[in-house]
Amino acid sequence: MNPVLEKILQNIEKVPPLPSIVMKILSVMRNPEPSIKNIIAVVQLDEVLTFRVIRMANSAYYKRSGEDVRTVGEALIRLGNNTLINMVIAESCSQYYESAGTGYDLKRGELWRHSIATALVSQKLAEKTQFEHKEALFTSCIMHDVGKTLLDSYMSTKRAEILSKLALGTVTFTQAEMEIMGFSHGEIGARLLERWGFPQDMISAVRHHHEPERALSGKKLAYHVYLSDVICLMMGIGLDLGGLSYTAQKDIFDMFNLSEADVQMLFIYLVEELAKTEEMIRG
Amino acid sequence: MNDILVVNIADMKASNSGNRLITYALGSCIGVAVFDPVAGAGGLLHYMLPDSKLDERKASENPFMFADTGITSMLRKLEKCGCEIRRLTIKAAGGSNIMDPNGTFSIGKKNYLALKRILWRYNLILRGEDVGGSLSRNMTLNLAEMSVSVRYSGVKEEVWL
Ligand SMILES: [Fe+2]
Numbered sequence: 264m265n266p267v268l269e270k271i272l273q274n275i276e277k278v279p280p281l282p283s284i285v286m287k288i289l290s291v292m293r294n295p296e297p298s299i300k301n302i303i304a305v306v307q308l309d310e311v312l313t314f315r316v317i318r319m320a321n322s323a324y325y326k327r328s329g330e331d332v333r334t335v336g337e338a339l340i341r342l343g344n345n346t347l348i349n350m351v352i353a354e355s356c357s358q359y360y361e362s363a364g365t366g367y368d369l370k371r372g373e374l375w376r377h378s379i380a381t382a383l384v385s386q387k388l389a390e391k392t393q394f395e396h397k398e399a400l401f402t403s404c405i406m407h408d409v410g411k412t413l414l415d416s417y418m419s420t421k422r423a424e425i426l427s428k429l430a431l432g433t434v435t436f437t438q439a440e441m442e443i444m445g446f447s448h449g450e451i452g453a454r455l456l457e458r459w460g461f462p463q464d465m466i467s468a469v470r471h472h473h474e475p476e477r478a479l480s481g482k483k484l485a486y487h488v489y490l491s492d493v494i495c496l497m498m499g500i501g502l503d504l505g506g507l508s509y510t511a512q513k514d515i516f517d518m519f520n521l522s523e524a525d526v527q528m529l530f531i532y533l534v535e536e537l538a539k540t541e542e543m544i545r546g
Numbered sequence: 547m548n549d550i551l552v553v554n555i556a557d558m559k560a561s562n563s564g565n566r567l568i569t570y571a572l573g574s575c576i577g578v579a580v581f582d583p584v585a586g587a588g589g590l591l592h593y594m595l596p597d598s599k600l601d602e603r604k605a606s607e608n609p610f611m612f613a614d615t616g617i618t619s620m621l622r623k624l625e626k627c628g629c630e631i632r633r634l635t636i637k638a639a640g641g642s643n644i645m646d647p648n649g650t651f652s653i654g655k656k657n658y659l660a661l662k663r664i665l666w667r668y669n670l671i672l673r674g675e676d677v678g679g680s681l682s683r684n685m686t687l688n689l690a691e692m693s694v695s696v697r698y699s700g701v702k703e704e705v706w707l
């Protein structure tokens with residue numbers, strides 16, 4: 264096996280385990296009639312999450328002129344199921360992004376901001392395309408570039424080679440990664456998700472988020488992650504070494520009846536939504 | 547003096563005190579740097595979409611989202627800072643596109659065409675530009691030196707426009 268890959272796979276073993284609440288939420292939400300009570304019960308077991316959920320519900324944006332909420336149940340009423348669940352997932356996953364990005368020429372925190380932004384715009388996109396698995400989509404988006412966190416230091420040694428490939432203007436970032444490292448950041452992220460026991464469709468969506476037509480299971484999920492990521496990249500959110508060196512797949516936009524005006528409206532949605540969510544991003 | 551002002555997405559900052567204005571990670575968005583050497587003032591705009599007709603309500607809330615309303619608002623602001631439109635030097639960067647052999651999906655390109663159209667209306671021309679391709683750029687307007695530069699992601703050297 265590629266010795267670098269071997270080393271990185273060893274590092275995957277050292278990544279702290281995924282907080283169990285993420286899998287619990289995902290499995291509750293896959294149920295045809297998800298019980299939100301179960302989720303409240305699980306959140307309440309975690310003091311830090313409980314504190315953050317309540318703090319978010321009491322933030323200026325959500326509180327407006329209402330009174331302070333004191334329980335997870337009250338917070339849920341104010342935030343709504345979708346926002347509460349997404350917030351819990353984001354809070355549980357932010358730890359994996361703490362020191363990431365510098366190898367890709369991202370400022371500290373930018374990879375996390377990119378992940379959150381991708382997840383946020385995915386929810387609006389899912390409304391438009393009537394995609395049902397919003398929580399799985401949100402989580403896949405949060406995790407789509409997690410492979411970069413494991414490649415950070417290796418990438419900093421390969422920057423020059425990657426850049427000279429990209430300068431040709433005909434090679435995608437994924438192709439450059441394959442040629443120079445022998446694997447892509449999507450592959451490394453997928454390996455981590457495999458280790459954590461994620462469902463196949465989510466692993467596949469992360470593995471192929473730049474070439475979603477290759478996803479074997481859950482193609483629709485992969486397409487949604489791809490579209491959400493592309494929108495963030497075009498807007499420059501978390502834009503790194505790779506820039507926009509990815510293939511535009513018009514057929515995927517067409518598949519969901521997304522016109523360019525729709526995409527432009529998603530830009531506007533996201534720039535506003537990100538401003539609202541800065542608190543969540545800073546954690 | 548010589549502070550660094552960061553211009554965000556859908557944002558513009560103007561100054562008349564020798565500051566450095568910088569905007570990061572231009573993808574399909576465009577950065578427009580404008581200065582009047584006589585007035586010693588200038589501004590940097592980072593807009594994301596070509597045409598305010600898409601959503602006029604949003605454009606009135608934040609004109610800097612769009613090329614047309616963004617440039618008009620910037621010019622108005624600069625006039626208040628003592629700039630004269632005919633003396634302005636204007637340079638642009640950004641407008642990258644996802645790789646698309648069919649050229650169907652190109653907000654970056656439309657952003658650039660919109661810029662040219664609007665400048666034409668004001669009888670202004672671009673004195674320098676670094677536009678297109680698929681990479682990420684940072685852009686700096688140094689008002690102490692009246693210079694504009696671009697830096698590509700991952701690259702140390704600056705490109706002077
Ligand atoms: Fe990626």
Ligand SMILES: [Fe+2]
Pocket residue numbers: 377381407408492
């Ligand atoms: Fe991404």
